[in-house]
Amino acid sequence: MSGDRTGRVTRRLAAILVAGYSRLLPGDEIASFAGLTALLNDIVEPNLSEFGGNIFKRTGEGVLIEFGSVVEAARCAGALRAAAVQRNRDLLPEERIALRIGINLGDVVVDEGDMFGDGVNIAARLEGLADPGSIFVSAIVHDQVAGKIDFEFVDLGPRILKNIGRPVQVYRMSGAVDEASAGTQAPAAVPGFDDRRAIAVLPFANLSGDPEQEFFADGITEDIITMLSGWRAFPVIARNSTFTYKSQTVDITKVAHELGVRYVLEGSVRKSGRRVRVTAQLIRADTGHHMMAERYDRDLTDLFELQDEIATTIAAAIEPELLKFERNRIAEQPQQSQDAYESYQRGMWHHYRHNKEDNAAAQEMFRRALTLDPNYPQATAALAIAVCNAGYLGWAADAEQNYEEAYRLGERAVALDGRYPIARFALALTCMYSHRAERATAEMRQAIDLNPSFAAAHAILGHMLTYAGRPGETIPLVEKALRLSPNDPRLFIWLPALAAAHYLLGHYEQAVDTGRRSWTLNRNWPIGLIYVAAAAARLGRMTEARAALASYNELRETGMAGWETLARRLFSNAAAVDDILDGLRKAGLE
Numbered sequence: 094m095s096g097d098r099t100g101r102v103t104r105r106l107a108a109i110l111v112a113g114y115s116r117l118l119p120g121d122e123i124a125s126f127a128g129l130t131a132l133l134n135d136i137v138e139p140n141l142s143e144f145g146g147n148i149f150k151r152t153g154e155g156v157l158i159e160f161g162s163v164v165e166a167a168r169c170a171g172a173l174r175a176a177a178v179q180r181n182r183d184l185l186p187e188e189r190i191a192l193r194i195g196i197n198l199g200d201v202v203v204d205e206g207d208m209f210g211d212g213v214n215i216a217a218r219l220e221g222l223a224d225p226g227s228i229f230v231s232a233i234v235h236d237q238v239a240g241k242i243d244f245e246f247v248d249l250g251p252r253i254l255k256n257i258g259r260p261v262q263v264y265r266m267s268g269a270v271d272e273a274s275a276g277t278q279a280p281a282a283v284p285g286f287d288d289r290r291a292i293a294v295l296p297f298a299n300l301s302g303d304p305e306q307e308f309f310a311d312g313i314t315e316d317i318i319t320m321l322s323g324w325r326a327f328p329v330i331a332r333n334s335t336f337t338y339k340s341q342t343v344d345i346t347k348v349a350h351e352l353g354v355r356y357v358l359e360g361s362v363r364k365s366g367r368r369v370r371v372t373a374q375l376i377r378a379d380t381g382h383h384m385m386a387e388r389y390d391r392d393l394t395d396l397f398e399l400q401d402e403i404a405t406t407i408a409a410a411i412e413p414e415l416l417k418f419e420r421n422r423i424a425e426q427p428q429q430s431q432d433a434y435e436s437y438q439r440g441m442w443h444h445y446r447h448n449k450e451d452n453a454a455a456q457e458m459f460r461r462a463l464t465l466d467p468n469y470p471q472a473t474a475a476l477a478i479a480v481c482n483a484g485y486l487g488w489a490a491d492a493e494q495n496y497e498e499a500y501r502l503g504e505r506a507v508a509l510d511g512r513y514p515i516a517r518f519a520l521a522l523t524c525m526y527s528h529r530a531e532r533a534t535a536e537m538r539q540a541i542d543l544n545p546s547f548a549a550a551h552a553i554l555g556h557m558l559t560y561a562g563r564p565g566e567t568i569p570l571v572e573k574a575l576r577l578s579p580n581d582p583r584l585f586i587w588l589p590a591l592a593a594a595h596y597l598l599g600h601y602e603q604a605v606d607t608g609r610r611s612w613t614l615n616r617n618w619p620i621g622l623i624y625v626a627a628a629a630a631r632l633g634r635m636t637e638a639r640a641a642l643a644s645y646n647e648l649r650e651t652g653m654a655g656w657e658t659l660a661r662r663l664f665s666n667a668a669a670v671d672d673i674l675d676g677l678r679k680a681g682l683e
Contacts, residue, residue, distance in 0.1 A: 103203040108163035108234070109216040110146065110170055112137065113155040113193045113223075114177075136176045144169035149208055155220070157208065163198045167238045167266065170194045170228045178226070194228040195219025198237060215261055218254035222263065224332075232262035253308040255397055260308070291328040291354040292415065294318050296339040297371070301364040309400060310362040313371065316404035317358070321411065323514065323544040327419075330354060349378030356384075356415055360407075369393045373407045375414060385414045409546035409577035416441070417582060433466035437475065444479055445582055448617045449488040455479045470509035474519035477502035481523050487655050499523040507536075514544040518553070525557060530665065533557055548578035552587035555594070562666040564594035585614035585621070592624035596676070597669055604628035605637075612644075619648045623656060627676025638680035 137156060141148065144165040150157040160166035177192040197219065199212030219229040230238075235246050245267040251260035294317050297310040315332055322329045330352050338348060345357050360373035368390060375385040387410060389403050423435055424442035440458030443451040459476035462469055477499045482488070484495030503520030510516055517540035524533035534557050540550040555570035571591040575584070588611035596604035604624045611621030622645040629638035645656075660670045674682070 105201060105203075106199070107201050107212060108160040108166040108196065108198045109201065109208075109212050110158045110160065110166045111155060111195045111213075111216040111220040112158065112170075112173060113220045114190050136173060136180060140169055140172050140176065144172070157213065157216075159201075159208075163196070163234055163237045164241050166196050167228075167230065167234065167242050167244070170196060170266065171242070171244060174226065174228060191225035193220050193223040193225060195221070195223060196228065196230045196234050198231070198233045211257065215254060215257060218257060218261075219263065222252065222254070223265075228266040230264050230266055232264065235262075235264040251308075253312065255312070255400075291330065291352075292321065292356040292358060292411075293330040293335050293348065293352045293354045294321065295343065295348070295357060295359045296336055297359075297373075298340075298361040300361050303364055306362050306364050306369075309369075312400045313360075313362065313404050313407075316400060317408050317411075320404060320408035320544060320546050323512075327415065328354075345376055345378050345381065355379060356418075358407075358411065364393065367393050369399070371403050371407075373410075375411055377418065384418055385410060405546045406577060409548050410580075412546070413578055413581045413583075417445075420445070433462040433469055433472065436462035436465065437469065437472045440472070440475060440479075444475065446617075447615055449483075449486075452479055452483050452486075452488055456483070468509055470506050470513050470516050473502055473509060474506035474513065474516045477506060477519040477523055481519075481526055485526055485659055496523065496527040500527045500529070512543055514540045514547050514550065517543060518547070518550050521550075521557075522553065525553075525560075525663065528662070530557070530561065534561070546577055548574040548581060549583055549587070551577065552583075552590060555587070556590040559590055559593050559597065559669075560663045560665060562664075562669065564597045567591070567594035585611045585618050588614070589620040589624065592621055592628075593673075596624045596628050597672060601628040601631045605632070605634075608641075612641075617648070619645045623673065623677070626680040627673050630676050630679035635680070642677065642680045642682060 137158075138148070140146075141158065144160065145162065146158045146160050146166070146169055148156055149159045158166075158169075160169070173194065174192060177190060181190065195216045195218065197212055197216035199210065199215065201208050201210045201212040203209075215231055219231065223229040229249075230246070239246060246264040247267060249263040249265055252263045253260050294314055297314045299307045299310045314335075318329060318332050318335070321327075334352060343359075345359070349355065349357055355378060357376045357378050358373060359376070360371060363370045369392075371389045371391075373385070373387050373389075374383055376382070377384055387407065389406065391399055391403065393399065420438045420441040423438040436458045440455045440462065443455035443458060456476060456479045459472045459479060462472040463476065466472070480489075480495050480502065481499035484492040484499065489495040500520075500523040503516070503523040506513070506516035507520050517536050521533045521536035521540060524530070524536060534554070537550055537554045537557060540547055541554065544550075551570045552574035555567040555574070558564070558570065559567045567590055571587055571594070574581075574587055581587075588607050592604045592608035592611065595601075595607060605628045608621035608624035608628070612619060612625065622641045626638045626641035626645065629635075629641065657670070657674065660673070661667070664670050
């Protein structure tokens with residue numbers, strides 16, 4: 094290994110092995126962390142000294158190892174896989190660890206304790222591409238080690254890897270992959286999801302006859318699987334299972350039975366000149382009902398940006414549709430059991446009706462779910478949001494007490510599953526109403542980092558920035574939320590953020606239109622009328638302004654005094670509240 098040094102920067106040629114490890118079956122976060130730590134301590138580190146490897150970086154779900162010899166890196170990978178398989182045989186299925194390995198040989202740059210360059214990036218992408226129990230290597234690694242180690246290689250063809258400017262020829266290192274995976278696969282019994290809303294994303298079909306679009310279609314499929322998995326609210330079948338149906342004409346009912354799912358997403362990619370069309374259909378497999386069918390026509394410019402945009406948009410569109418169908422399905426049935434999941438879904442049905450009586454019913458159902466399963470992060474986060482809603486909508490006897498209870502529930506949800514985006518969302522929302530503005534913004538950004546297609550998080554972050562005196566930053570955030578989920582059942586909650594931003598920027602026509610649209614979508618949610626009344630008054634449309642103000646006061650038990658109290662709590666800039674109140678006084682507020 095050789096290198097040159099300029100200041101704190103070191104450049105050298107190195108063999109890089111990236112090992113990723115995770116539970117294939119969902120489980121307790123703390124136990125999962127302990128299991129992964131044990132794998133690192135018991136398997137990874139003991140093997141490194143034998144093969145001359147050096148751990149350069151550790152993350153929560155992986156490790157980056159540097160070798161001076163690519164042959165030794167490949168031998169070490171085989172030893173790690175064999176040791177992981179042996180360890181899994183002694184564990185319960187829910188405790189077993191899926192190990193994936195990617196190896197590349199290339200130029201790396203070390204700067205201030207971190208490592209960069211295609212040498213690292215390609216190894217990381219290969220690890221992400223690998224199936225559980227598999228070792229994927231680049232062509233340069235294959236050429237260097239073939240015939241020098243006791244493993245054969247399977248040529249998987251060229252692959253386009255994200256943020257890598259050229260296709261990379263990929264090889265899978267043999268060695269009883271089935272055996273390696275056996276210890277980490279989910280149980281074969283199909284009913285393993287307890288009749289819940291599992292979804293399978295089938296490989297998108299390439300209808301173009303263009304091999305380049307094959308990689309694009311596969312990339313969209315893989316990104317959607319990753320993004321849906323990020324929701325952590327419903328089981329998502331792993332890529333290695335759904336890609337067995339690639340290039341096949343499938344019967345959706347048969348696929349659903351084989352994979353044990355209720356919902357299936359299928360789609361296609363077709364290129365014509367410099368345009369590409371992507372279609373996606375979400376299907377309820379037991380009835381064949383098309384829950385969602387969308388078409389996306391785009392200019393074929395930057396392939397990776399286009400892939401990200403379409404995958405994010407599809408994932409964002411699926412989530413509200415799937416959850417709406419699921420809660421309606423359960424609400425339509427008589428109560429059949431004292432089951433935490435059923436109680437949670439019945440609570441969600443009431444929650445989305447957005448009125449005082451249904452809010453109380455939703456809280457009751459969420460509390461029942463938590464009595465049955467105290468460690469249920471979905472129900473905990475939902476209860477936090479419902480309790481917070483009751484506080485700021487005037488549905489609680491003591492709003493302050495509600496805010497603090499909601500905050501404690503939000504913290505509990507994050508403690509139960511820190512990677513569940515809605516847990517972060519719930520904590521952010523409760524922080525916003527309990528005088529923890531900076532933490533609220535940080536938690537909401539964390540929710541977006543965990544799932545970039547989380548439309549509601551973009552919208553509520555927009556609210557927060559308006560409260561912080563940055564309405565100009567609100568508008569693009571809320572508009573992005575509307576693009577991600579244009580038919581979302583929560584639009585009426587998001588639109589007042591846009592109306593407030595327009596009002597404070599002096600865009601009174603837009604404030605009136607947006608506030609009225611919110612009110613039209615849900616007559617139980619009158620917040621948008623604040624901005625209709627104030628902005629219409631600024632425009633001199635007094636009849637419209639007075640009517641909006643009267644409608645608001647009819648619905649809010651605490652009237653405008655309650656809104657001012659809440660606004661003084663949320664807005665860090667008192668002048669912004671005074672600006673809105675001045676418009677309301679012009680509308681007739683006394």
